[in-house]
Amino acid sequence: MTKFYEVRKRDGAARLGRLLIGGAAVETPLLLSVEAVRSGDAPVLPAGAVTEGGNADTDKLLVYDVGELPAGWAAARGVVVLPETHPLAFDARDVKADLYVVGYAPRLLTSSRRLVAEIIRLRENIPPDAALYVPAVATPANVAFLIYMGVDVVDDAAAVLKGYEDVYLTDYGELRLSELENFPCCCEVCTSLSPAELRGLGKRERAELLAKHNSLALKAEVERVRERIRSEMLREYVELRVRTSPFLTAALRILDGEETYLEKRTPVARRSPLLANTMESLRRIEVKRFAARVVKRYTPPHRKVLLLLPCSARKPYSQSQSHRKFISAISEFRGHIHEVIITSPLGVVPRELEAVYPAAFYDVPVTGYWDAEERSWVGSCIEAYLRKNLIERGLYEHVVVHLGGGALEIFKGVAEKLGLEAFYTCGDGKEETAKRALERLRSCISELCAEKLPDKDAKANMIRAMADYQFGSGVGDVLLEGAEIEIKGKYPAYKVVSGGEALAEVAPEYGLLRLSLSGALRLHNSGFRAYEVRLNYVPRAKSAVLAPAVEDADPQIRVNDEVLLKDADGNLVGVGRAKMSGWEMVAAERGVAVEVRAVR
Ligand SMILES: [Zn+2]
Structure with missing residues (x-):
C-alpha cells in the first residue's frame, strides 16, 4: 500500500x-x-x-x-x-x-x-x-x-x-579505452574528440569525459x-x-524458471506480436500458458479424423495461401475432420483457437531446421494433446498427418512412443502444398470419410473454444446455449447474438472474446464465479475502477482479461477489462484496476 x-x-x-x-x-x-x-x-x-x-x-x-x-x-x-x-x-x-x-x-x-x-x-x-x-x-x-x-x-x-x-560502456558491453580506434556512439563526448585524443588527456579530464559518455x-x-x-x-x-x-x-x-513470479505479471493478451527468435522464446510465459490451456481448458469437437497441418507465416493460419489450399482439398468432408496445426513455439494449435493470443500474433524464423529444444518442447505438446484427446477421450478414429520436414519427424517420434498408427499424406515430406501432396491428402480424406459433410459448426466451435480457453472449460456451452443463438459477422470478428441481443464478440486485435453486459449476466446466472472483481461501489459505464475500490478479485485475473464486476453482495453490476492482475487489484492502493465497459 x-x-x-x-x-x-x-x-x-x-x-x-x-x-x-x-x-x-x-x-x-x-x-x-x-x-x-x-x-x-x-x-x-x-x-x-x-x-x-x-x-x-x-x-x-x-x-x-x-x-x-x-x-x-x-x-x-x-x-x-x-x-x-x-x-x-x-x-x-x-x-x-x-x-x-x-x-x-x-x-x-x-x-x-x-x-x-x-x-x-x-x-x-x-x-x-x-x-x-x-x-x-x-x-x-x-x-x-x-x-x-x-x-x-x-x-x-x-x-x-x-x-x-578507463572503461567505455556500450549497450553490448564494456570496451577498454586503450582498444578503441573510433567511438561507436554519437553523443556529445564521442563526437567532440577521437579515442586517441581522449587517451592523450590527463587522468581526471579523461575520466570525466568517459563518465559522461557512459552516463549518456x-x-x-x-x-x-x-x-x-x-x-x-x-x-x-x-x-x-x-x-x-x-x-x-x-x-x-x-x-x-521462476514461472509463478512472471506468470502472475504477464498479460493474457498484447497488441504486439510475439517474436520467437531465440531459444529463450520457447520458455516464455505466453507460450507455456497457451500450451497449458490447450490441455486443461480446451475440449475438441467429436470428429472422425484428426488432421495435423503445418503452420503458416500469415496469421490466422486459415487466411494464408497454404491453408486455403489444404481447406480446399478437404472442404467437402470438413464436417468429419478436426484440424490441428503443429508449430513452434506454441506446439499444438486447434483450428478453433487460431485467432486467440498468441496463436494469431507470433512470428518465428523458418528454416526447416528444428533444434533439439524445439523438438522436445513441440513433441511434448503433441504427446499431451494425443494422450488426452485420442487415448483418454477417444475422440478420433483416424489420424492423418499432412506434415513435412522437422514437424513430421517430431510427430513420428511421438507416434512411436504412443504406439499410434497414422496416415501420412506428404509423400517424401518435403512440400506440403505440392500438387501431389494435396492430391494425396484429398484422396486419403475422401476414403476415410466416405460421405460428404460440410462443416456447419465451425463458427460455433470457434466461439465455444475461445470461451473455454479464456474463462475455463464449459463456459462456451453456457454462452451458446439455446435455440435463439446466432453467430453473425465476418471471420474472425464474429458476434454471438441471442434474440437480437449481443452476448459476446471476438476482439481480433487482442485475440480474446469481449463480453457484453448480457453475456456477462448469462455467465453469472449460470453460476459462473471466476474472473470476478468485487467492488465497494457501483461504477458508471466507460469509467475506470481504481484499485482502492476493489474489495476482492479472482487471483487468476491478468491484464486484459474480461472481468465481471460485482457488488459487495455478489450481484453482477457490470463488465470490463482488467488493467491489473487480480492479486494486484487487491494489494494496490493506487492505479486503474478495471476499465468499465457497461453497467446494469
Ligand atoms: Zn558517446
Missing part, C-alpha cells in the same frame, strides 16, 4: 509508473544522476542530506534508514532495505514506503542466481504499487534486464565509476527500454540484450 507511486502500464514484471513528489510527477523507469543526488538536484535524496524538518513540505522523496522513518506520512518517502544477512535487516513487509532502496546492491552482481533471487524476493515482499530502486548497479548492457525483472529506479553510479577505470549511453538505453514497455515488446528486446553477456543470458534463463 503506497500513497505516492502509481503504476500506469505493465509489460510483464516491467512497469511504467510515476512517483508523486512535492505535487509533481516523476516518470519511472527513472534514471538518477549521482551528480544530481550529490548536489541536491535529484528528485530522490538520502534523508541525511536534508536539514532537519525537511520532510513534510520537501519537493524531494527522502530515503530513510528504517529506524529513522518519520511517523507521519504527508510526503513520498523511501526506505533502505538491508540484505537478509545484515545484523539490522528487517522484513520489508513491516515497513510502508513509496520507494524501497536495495542496500549494498552491487553484491547482487556476484552471481546471476543471486541477482534474480534477490530482486524477486524484494519485489514479492513490497507492495506492487511501490517503486524498487537498485543503486550503483545499472549499465547500458544490464539495465533492460533489471527493469524487465521489476526494478523501477536505477542510477548512473556504476557507469560513472567505470569512466574512472545509460540514459539512451533507459529511454529505449521505456519505449519498449510502451509498445509491449520489452521481452523481445531483453532476449536481444542479454546475448551480450553469459551472466545476463544465465540470469534470463534462471528468471524464466
Whole structure:
C-alpha cells in the first residue's frame, strides 16, 4: 500500500509508473544522476542530506534508514532495505514506503542466481504499487534486464565509476579505452574528440569525459527500454540484450524458471506480436500458458479424423495461401475432420483457437531446421494433446498427418512412443502444398470419410473454444446455449447474438472474446464465479475502477482479461477489462484496476 507511486502500464514484471513528489510527477523507469543526488538536484535524496524538518513540505522523496522513518506520512518517502544477512535487516513487509532502496546492491552482481533471487524476493515482499530502486548497479548492457525483472529506479553510479577505470560502456558491453580506434556512439563526448585524443588527456579530464559518455549511453538505453514497455515488446528486446553477456543470458534463463513470479505479471493478451527468435522464446510465459490451456481448458469437437497441418507465416493460419489450399482439398468432408496445426513455439494449435493470443500474433524464423529444444518442447505438446484427446477421450478414429520436414519427424517420434498408427499424406515430406501432396491428402480424406459433410459448426466451435480457453472449460456451452443463438459477422470478428441481443464478440486485435453486459449476466446466472472483481461501489459505464475500490478479485485475473464486476453482495453490476492482475487489484492502493465497459 503506497500513497505516492502509481503504476500506469505493465509489460510483464516491467512497469511504467510515476512517483508523486512535492505535487509533481516523476516518470519511472527513472534514471538518477549521482551528480544530481550529490548536489541536491535529484528528485530522490538520502534523508541525511536534508536539514532537519525537511520532510513534510520537501519537493524531494527522502530515503530513510528504517529506524529513522518519520511517523507521519504527508510526503513520498523511501526506505533502505538491508540484505537478509545484515545484523539490522528487517522484513520489508513491516515497513510502508513509496520507494524501497536495495542496500549494498552491487553484491547482487556476484552471481546471476543471486541477482534474480534477490530482486524477486524484494519485489514479492513490497507492495506492487511501490517503486524498487537498485543503486550503483545499472549499465547500458544490464539495465533492460533489471527493469524487465521489476526494478523501477536505477542510477548512473556504476557507469560513472567505470569512466574512472578507463572503461567505455556500450549497450553490448564494456570496451577498454586503450582498444578503441573510433567511438561507436554519437553523443556529445564521442563526437567532440577521437579515442586517441581522449587517451592523450590527463587522468581526471579523461575520466570525466568517459563518465559522461557512459552516463549518456545509460540514459539512451533507459529511454529505449521505456519505449519498449510502451509498445509491449520489452521481452523481445531483453532476449536481444542479454546475448551480450553469459551472466545476463544465465540470469534470463534462471528468471524464466521462476514461472509463478512472471506468470502472475504477464498479460493474457498484447497488441504486439510475439517474436520467437531465440531459444529463450520457447520458455516464455505466453507460450507455456497457451500450451497449458490447450490441455486443461480446451475440449475438441467429436470428429472422425484428426488432421495435423503445418503452420503458416500469415496469421490466422486459415487466411494464408497454404491453408486455403489444404481447406480446399478437404472442404467437402470438413464436417468429419478436426484440424490441428503443429508449430513452434506454441506446439499444438486447434483450428478453433487460431485467432486467440498468441496463436494469431507470433512470428518465428523458418528454416526447416528444428533444434533439439524445439523438438522436445513441440513433441511434448503433441504427446499431451494425443494422450488426452485420442487415448483418454477417444475422440478420433483416424489420424492423418499432412506434415513435412522437422514437424513430421517430431510427430513420428511421438507416434512411436504412443504406439499410434497414422496416415501420412506428404509423400517424401518435403512440400506440403505440392500438387501431389494435396492430391494425396484429398484422396486419403475422401476414403476415410466416405460421405460428404460440410462443416456447419465451425463458427460455433470457434466461439465455444475461445470461451473455454479464456474463462475455463464449459463456459462456451453456457454462452451458446439455446435455440435463439446466432453467430453473425465476418471471420474472425464474429458476434454471438441471442434474440437480437449481443452476448459476446471476438476482439481480433487482442485475440480474446469481449463480453457484453448480457453475456456477462448469462455467465453469472449460470453460476459462473471466476474472473470476478468485487467492488465497494457501483461504477458508471466507460469509467475506470481504481484499485482502492476493489474489495476482492479472482487471483487468476491478468491484464486484459474480461472481468465481471460485482457488488459487495455478489450481484453482477457490470463488465470490463482488467488493467491489473487480480492479486494486484487487491494489494494496490493506487492505479486503474478495471476499465468499465457497461453497467446494469
Ligand atoms: Zn558517446
